Amino acid sequence: MVAEMTLRETARRRGVLVLLLVLPLAFYLARRGDHLGQSIRFVCLGLSWALATAALFVGSAARSLEPRLRLSGYRTHQLFLGRLLALWALGVALSAPYFVLILVDQQNVRYAAIAVIMLLGVLVAPLFGLAVSALLPRDLEGMLVLLMVVGLQMILDPAGSASRFLPFWYSREIGTYAIDHTSADYFDRGLLHGAVTAVLLLAVVAVAFGIRLRRRPHVRIVGGLS
Amino acid sequence: MRHEIWLAALTDELRRHGVGPDLAGHVVAEAAGHLRDSGEAPLRAFGPPDTYAAAVADSVGGPALARSVPAGPVRLRAVDITKRYGRRTVLSGVSLTVHAGQVAAVVGANGSGKSTFLGICAGLVGADAGRVELHGTVGYCPQAGGTADFLQAGEHFALIGAGRGVPREAAVRDGARRAAALDWAPGDAQARHLSGGTRQKLNLVLAGLGDPDVLLLDEPYQGFDRGTYLDFWHEVWRWRDAGRAVVVVTHLLNQLDRVDVVLDLSAGSSGVAA
Structure with a gap:
C-alpha cells in the first residue's frame, strides 16, 4: 500500500517526471559528440543522480505523514521498504529507455555490464537519496x-x-570494464562496491527511520499497536 | 486580508454577537497568536470574521452537554510529564487521566505546551520525565500537516485504513461516511488543492478511521466554518457516546462546560486532571 501510494504521488508530479527523464539525456548528449564511451559513464551517473533526487523528495514529502502512519499501525520497515519498492520500480522504468538508447547508439561495448551498472544504480541511488532525506530534514541541505x-x-x-568512498564509484569502475574492455577485475571490484554500498545505505536508512519513528520509551501501549 | 484588519473585524463581530469582553479578548488574542505562529492568512485559517464570531457566540450559548454517565476503564494515563527545550521547561509534572467515554480538553495560552503534551501522549515527542499508558489503539489529528499533498482523500482513507487492518473498500466507505458528518463530500481533488478547512476535515476523518480507542486531536477545527465547527463537536460527542476517550487541544474556553475533564496548562506549565 505504501509503495502504491508513493507511485501514485510520484506519477502526479508530471513536471518532476519530465525532468527526471531529461536530466540523464542531457548528461548523455553532453559528451556524445567527442567521446562516446564517456557519454555512457555520464548517463549512468545522471540516472543515479535523478533517482537519488527523486528519493530525496519522496522522503521529504512523506516526513509529516509518517508519524501518523506509524501510529496507524505500520511498522517502520514497512514504511521505508514501501518507499524503496516504488523508487526501485521507478528506477527500472527510467533506466530501460536509456539502455535501449545505448544498444542502438553505441557499438563495441559490453552491454551486459552496462545493464549491471544501471541495475546497481536503480538499487543504490534511491537508497542514497532516502538516506540523505532521513538524515537531513530540509530539502535544500539534501x-x-x-x-x-x-x-x-x-x-x-x-x-x-x-x-x-563515494556511493557511485562502482559506476565508473564497471563502466571502464564495459567501455574500455579492461580485465574482469574492474567488473568484480565495481560489483562488490555497489553491493557493499547498497547494504550500508540500507542500514543507514533503517537506523535513521528507526530512530525518527521510534516509540518513545515513556509510552506503554496496552492492547493496542506496537 | 491583513491580520490586523481581520482581528479588528473579529473583535467587532464578537461584540455584535454578544460575546463578553473577557472572552472576546481571549479569543482574539488566541487567534492572533495562531496567525503569528502559523503564518497563515486569517481567511484561510479561520474564515470570514463574522462566521467565526458567530461560531464562537453559538458555542457560548449552546447547551451544556457534559454527561453524568459513569466513565469506563482508563484509556489514557499520563503521569508527571516533564518536557524541556534547552533550558526552558515547557511542561512540569503534568498528569492527565481519561477514561473510555470521556472528553478531555487541554487548554492554555500559546506556548504553554498543549501540542507538545499531545505529542508526548501519542509517543511522537519524547518526554524528559514521566510516563504515558495508552490502552488500545490511537488516532491522532495534528494541528497541521499529516496529509500527503498529491494523494486524494480516498487514497488517504485506504492508506490509513490499511495500517489499521481495514480493507481498502471498507476504509474508503467509512471515510466518506465520516466526511459526510462534517458536511464534506470527498471527490477526486488532491489534498494540495483542498482549502485549509477541508484539509483539516480530512485530517479529522483520518484520525477517526478504524474506530481507535483513544483520539488525540490538536486544535483540529482550524479553518472550519461555523457549521462545521459545530459538526466537529457533535462528532466528538458521538465518539464519547461510543465509548472512545477523546483529548482535544483547544483554546476556545467556552467549550469547557461540555467536556468531562479539563487540563489547564496556563498556570506555571503544570497541571493535573483526572
Missing part, C-alpha cells in the same frame, strides 16, 4: 549534499582511493 557527491564523483580520479 540537494546540496547530492550536488556535492555527484560533483566529486565527476572530479575525483576514479583510480584514487578517496573516490572509492
